[in-house]
Amino acid sequence: MSAETDTSWDEDVRVAVYRAFAEHGRPPTAPELADAAHGSLAVAKQALHRLAERRHLVLDECEHVVLAHPFAAIPLGFSVMGERTLWWGGCAWDAFAIPHLVKGEPEVLVSTRCRGCGEPQALMVNDRTPPKGGLVAHFLVPVARMWDDVVHTCANQSLFCGESCVDEWLAETGQDKGYVMDLATLWRLAAGWYDGRLDHGYTRRDPAAAAAYFEQAGLSGPFWH
Structure with missing residues (x-):
């Protein structure tokens, strides 16, 4: 799986993060993140880091989503x-x-x-x-x-x-x-x-x-x- 292909899933991961907060008041669980990246939690975590670099969300040192404004x-x-x-x-x-x-x-x-x-x-x-x-x-x-x-x-x-x-x-x-x-x-x-x-x-x-x-x-x- 190429890095370029992985990047194409960033938007699915971003939406999964925001909808988990909107619907449940919490960040997505590991299985929910994996589902957003077609079954791969590792790919989802890579996407989270790219999203953080583009200021769509904020991660802590443990790769947990701390902020996904306004949540x-x-x-x-x-x-x-x-x-x-x-x-x-x-x-x-x-x-x-x-x-x-x-x-x-x-x-x-x-x-x-x-x-x-x-x-x-x-x-x-x-x-x-x-x-x-x-x-x-x-x-x-x-x-x-x-x-x-x-x-x-x-x-x-x-x-x-x-x-x-x-x-x-x-x-x-x-x-x-x-x-x-x-x-x-x-x-x-x-x-x-x-x-x-x-x-x-x-x-x-x-x-x-x-x-x-x-x-x-x-x-x-x-x-x-």
């Missing part, structure tokens, strides 16, 4: 509960994206804590209108550096009670302010970002298309370049 295999501060499935949301962005991507769950309960004061927060998020409330999202890492350490990036896209909690948390941690947005802007950012990711033939946006998407969501400036 996470590890807790990063958000739980997302639908009628039938419970997910870890990788971040505020991803938690808000799940009801837009998983059409069988058009409304979910997003639960987290304010990163600043620790106050529990729960929001009903759907694919029709932004949730109400005065919470804000703070993104620490600018777009150009988000993939330098994507787990760190996701862990620092958080919800806060308000901008005063953001400022207090930044002062306590000694970090520079990133970008603060309201819930409506976060919802617009999440709404269409992952369109098509559960289907064959998905392609990631190039930088120009990403910039246009951010601008349409109401996000501009150096942080989003």
